Amino acid sequence: MPFRKGDPNINRKGRKKGSTNKITKEVKEAFSMVLHNKLPELELWLTQVSHDDPAKAAEILMKLSERFLPILARTEITGADGEDVFKNVKFEFGPEKAEDDEVEE
Numbered sequence: 001m002p003f004r005k006g007d008p009n010i011n012r013k014g015r016k017k018g019s020t021n022k023i024t025k026e027v028k029e030a031f032s033m034v035l036h037n038k039l040p041e042l043e044l045w046l047t048q049v050s051h052d053d054p055a056k057a058a059e060i061l062m063k064l065s066e067r068f069l070p071i072l073a074r075t076e077i078t079g080a081d082g083e084d085v086f087k088n089v090k091f092e093f094g095p096e097k098a099e100d101d102e103v104e105e
Contacts (some may be wrong), residue, residue, distance in 0.1 A: 033068065 015021070020028075035042070050057035066068075079085040 028067070035064070 033053055046057050046061060049060065
């Protein structure tokens with residue numbers, strides 16, 4: 001069916017914000033299947049890397065996770081005029097100990 005100007009069936013708003021296109025979805029699913037099938041080897045590889053460089057192993061794991069886990073945005077909560085809403089919040093984690101109190105074992 002050829003395109004006709006003024007056709008009421010045409011979606012003029014486009015795709016919804018945040019929706020992925022078909023190809024992107026298929027590529028992510030394929031990559032996920034490959035990774036899933038290689039999990040035992042991946043664990044071994046990460047263990048080997050971590051023996052030499054634990055920071056590098058953590059970096060690799062973080063980069064892989066970016067493909068499957070949503071990235072959380074940092075959100076700052078402020079009051080009116082950018083005022084710190086937590087300035088009067090205090091946390092108490094139990095009674096304070098005097099310095100000369102002995103620790104019981």
